[in-house]
Amino acid sequence: MGEHKNWFARNKGFVFGFAVAVAILNIVIFVLMPQQTPIRIDETVTEYVCGDESFAAEHTIQLTGTLTRSMLAEKSPTVVLPKPLFLGTLRISGVDALAEPVTLRLERQDGRWTGNFNDAYGQPLDWQQYGVLSIDADKDLGELLIRLTPDEAQQHFLAPGAASRPAAMTRLYTYYPSYRTK
Numbered sequence: 001m002g003e004h005k006n007w008f009a010r011n012k013g014f015v016f017g018f019a020v021a022v023a024i025l026n027i028v029i030f031v032l033m034p035q036q037t038p039i040r041i042d043e044t045v046t047e048y049v050c051g052d053e054s055f056a057a058e059h060t061i062q063l064t065g066t067l068t069r070s071m072l073a074e075k076s077p078t079v080v081l082p083k084p085l086f087l088g089t090l091r092i093s094g095v096d097a098l099a100e101p102v103t104l105r106l107e108r109q110d111g112r113w114t115g116n117f118n119d120a121y122g123q124p125l126d127w128q129q130y131g132v133l134s135i136d137a138d139k140d141l142g143e144l145l146i147r148l149t150p151d152e153a154q155q156h157f158l159a160p161g162a163a164s165r166p167a168a169m170t171r172l173y174t175y176y177p178s179y180r181t182k
Contacts, residue, residue, distance in 0.1 A: 037067045039088065039141050041160050047094075047148065048168050050155035050179055060093040061160055062101065067141050084108040086115075086141055092158070095148070097130040106135065113137055136175040145171050155179060 008015065041063040049055040065088015085108075089101035102125075106115035113135055116124040127133065133147040148156040159168035173180045 032070065034068045034070045037069070037140075038065075039067050039086065040064050041144065043160055045158045045160045046165075046168070047156055047158055048165055050157070050169075050172065051153050053165070056165070057094065059095070059158060060091075061146075061158060062089070062091040063104075063144070063160075064088050065104065069139075084139060086113070090117075090135075092146070095131045098132070102130060104135075106141075108139060113141075143171060143174075145175050147176075 041061060043061060045059050045061045047055075047057040047059055065086055067084065067086045069084040086104070086106040088104055090098060090104045091101040092098040103118040103120075103122075104115065105118055105124075106113045108114075115135070117127060117130055117132075119125055131148055133149060136145040136147075137143055142161075144158075144160045146158040146160075148158065155172070157168070157172055159171045162168035162171055
């Protein structure tokens with residue numbers, strides 16, 4: 001008597017190969033597709049001055065937006081992939097030009113965030129006209145540091161999440177080691 005196998009039993013090699021191909025395709029799509037992460041910082045932050053231990057001014061900072069990253073973007077210098085990008089708004093009380101939310105666009109290049117504010121039409125605006133010298137953060141947009149003045153000797157800065165002046169100064173020195181000697 002002949003043995004009658006069902007379709008699955010006759011084609012198990014094909015089914016297994018198809019399942020492996022689908023799994024590999026899912027992994028490739030996951031790695032290549034950008035991941036979007038919402039960012040929201042809404043807290044009271046103390047402004048410190050690098051050269052004046054007695055100065056401390058309170059500000060409310062609101063940073064909201066979306067961080068878009070590809071898993072391979074910073075790891076492959078030969079493959080052209082979109083760089084990590086943050087699109088959102090920034091508002092800092094006590095900084096006149098930032099009393100109302102301003103559109104912010106940051107892109108991560110060579111391990112640092114660069115970018116600009118944009119007007120209502122998407123045209124770039126000069127950061128310094130808004131009272132901001134630079135915005136620094138790690139690749140996840142954590143450990144944020146906002147420098148407010150161009151004077152290195154009297155550098156005003158905000159370090160959201162830093163619990164004390166020493167913690168804020170450590171963050172400043174992490175991004176700008178040259179300030180340690182000033």
